[in-house]
Each structure stands twice: as structure tokens, then as C-alpha cells.
Amino acid sequence: MQIRNEGEKRTRAAADIVTAVEQDILAGVRLPGERIDESALAETFNVSRTPVREAILELAAMGLVDQRAHRGAFVADVTLEEIFDVYEVLAELEGLCARLATRRMEAVERRALADLHAEMAGLLSPDDRDRYIALDMRFHDMLIAAARNAALKDHLALCLRRIAPVRRTSMELVRDMRLAHAEHGEIIAAISAGDAAAAERIMGEHVSLRAEQAKDLIARWKTRRNAATQSSAGQAAA
Numbered sequence: 001m002q003i004r005n006e007g008e009k010r011t012r013a014a015a016d017i018v019t020a021v022e023q024d025i026l027a028g029v030r031l032p033g034e035r036i037d038e039s040a041l042a043e044t045f046n047v048s049r050t051p052v053r054e055a056i057l058e059l060a061a062m063g064l065v066d067q068r069a070h071r072g073a074f075v076a077d078v079t080l081e082e083i084f085d086v087y088e089v090l091a092e093l094e095g096l097c098a099r100l101a102t103r104r105m106e107a108v109e110r111r112a113l114a115d116l117h118a119e120m121a122g123l124l125s126p127d128d129r130d131r132y133i134a135l136d137m138r139f140h141d142m143l144i145a146a147a148r149n150a151a152l153k154d155h156l157a158l159c160l161r162r163i164a165p166v167r168r169t170s171m172e173l174v175r176d177m178r179l180a181h182a183e184h185g186e187i188i189a190a191i192s193a194g195d196a197a198a199a200e201r202i203m204g205e206h207v208s209l210r211a212e213q214a215k216d217l218i219a220r221w222k223t224r225r226n227a228a229t230q231s232s233a234g235q236a237a238a
């Protein structure tokens with residue numbers, strides 16, 4: 001059974017690599033267009049190239065990584081147009097989530113949401129931004145869960161994965177966390193009042209890219225992507 005054990009070990013290593021790279025992409029540590037260095041990953045995880053390739057295949061199937069013939073693997077690129085398209089859909093879907101959650105949320109879930117909101121109130125200074133961003137994702141996930149609609153959840157997951165690399169960047173652009181936090185408060189109030197239409201509208205506005213934010217996003221996105229593409233070109237040439 002030696003062979004089987006080896007195989008299991010390799011698969012576990014591949015799963016660890018998938019998780020690590022996925023987290024890096026979601027956190028904006030690895031940027032769209034950036035080359036994924038297979039030998040560096042093999043070294044970091046102390047494994048051969050086989051589980052690394054297995055991991056890359058899986059990440060490609062998830063849509064997070066592009067494989068290019070003779071050039072290697074790259075963090076999936078997203079165009080600005082695509083980002084705006086996805087945000088439009090996302091605003092509608094998250095609005096729908098809030099509407100359904102208003103009707104379907106259990107009391108215990110409402111309390112958990114209110115507790116989370118209270119915790120986030122203490123994280124509005126720029127120093128706490130990372131923690132706030134993490135909890136913001138949890139806030140939205142709680143409403144997705146409370147909507148109790150598997151199809152909606154799947155569509156949202158698809159959208160979120162598509163813009164995963166910029167989600168963090170877009171959160172960084174929220175100049176005033178107090179505004180975003182106040183909107184969460186309004187969503188909670190609408191849910192408590194049983195006002196599904198208001199919950200839907202406020203959530204839709206909360207998720208939409210605001211005009212000034214969109215302009216900043218374009219600027220920052222171009223800078224980051226150029227930096228990522230240049231460093232990838234350097235790595236490829238090396």
C-alpha cells in the first residue's frame with residue numbers, strides 16, 4: 001500500500017497549496033496577471049512539482065488561475081469592464097439576499113448579525129482596516145446564509161470568485177469606514193422592522209461601486225496590474 005500512501009500524501013499537499021494560493025489571491029497578495037512560480041511553491045511546501053501542478057490544475061478549474069502554453073500559470077486576469085459588470089450583478093444579488101433574509105432569518109441569526117455589527121463598530125480606524133474587511137465579508141456571508149437559497153448562493157459565489165482579486169482593493173478604497181458601517185446599521189434596522197424592500201434597496205446601494213470609488217479603482221487597478229505584469233515579465237525572463 002506504499003503507492004496509495006504516497007498518492008494520499010501528494011493529494012493532501014495539493015489541497016494545502018490550493019488553499020494557500022486561493023487565500024493569497026483573495027487577500028490581494030497575489031495580483032491578477034501575476035505569474036505563479038511553481039518551483040517556489042514546491043520549495044515552500046517542501047514537495048515535488050507534481051502536487052504543485054495538481055494544485056494549479058485545480059485552481060484553474062476554479063477560475064482563479066490561467067494556464068498559458070509554454071509560459072506557466074498566472075493569477076486569472078480580470079478586465080475593468082468585467083469588474084463593473086460583475087458589480088452590477090452583485091448589487092442586485094446581494095439586494096435579493098437581504099430581501100429574502102429579512103423574511104427568513106431566525107432570531108438567533110439576527111442576534112449574531114447585531115453582535116457582529118457591534119464588534120465592527122470598534123474597528124473603524126484605518127489601523128483596523130484588515131480586521132474590518134474580514135468581518136465585513138462575514139457580515140455579507142451571514143446574510144447569504146440567511147437567504148436560504150442555494151441557487152442564489154451559487155450565483156453569488158461565482159460573482160465573488162470572478163472579482164476576488166479586486167474585492168480587497170475595492171474595500172481599501174472605501175475612504176470612510178463609518179459610512180459603510182452606518183449602511184450595515186440601516187440594513188439591520190430594515191431587517192428588524194421586517195421591511196424587505198428597504199433592506200434590498202440599502203444593500204444594493206451598499207454593494208454598488210460609487211462613482212468616485214469607481215474612478216479610484218480604475219486608477220489603482222491600472223497601477224497594480226502594471227506592477228504585477230512587469231514583475232511577472234521579469235520573473236519569466238530570469
Ligand SMILES: [Zn+2]
Pocket residue numbers: 136139140180184206
Ligand atoms: Zn458591507
